[in-house]
Amino acid sequence: MVPPIRRLEYTSDFARRFFEVGEARGKAKSVLTVLYARGVAVPVDVRDEILYCTDQERLGVWILQALTAETIQDLDDPRREPDV
Structure with missing residues (x-):
């Protein structure tokens, strides 16, 4: 039997941030x-914007949008500030 996967808890802010x-x-x-x-x-500037994004929620939305995208315009503009 395979043991359940458990999420590692990092004790330092340094480790947590890099994870x-x-x-x-x-x-x-x-x-x-x-x-x-x-x-x-995917234009180079948009690709770079996606690669350097650290907003987990926005990235999750883009993954879902990418599944049905026919053009890059089908993704929310990665250069636009997120709605708060």
């Missing part, structure tokens, strides 16, 4: 991978 950055980077790459697989052209 969060890594998670965001993975989600950003997922957005770009899905867009590439769908044949959506």
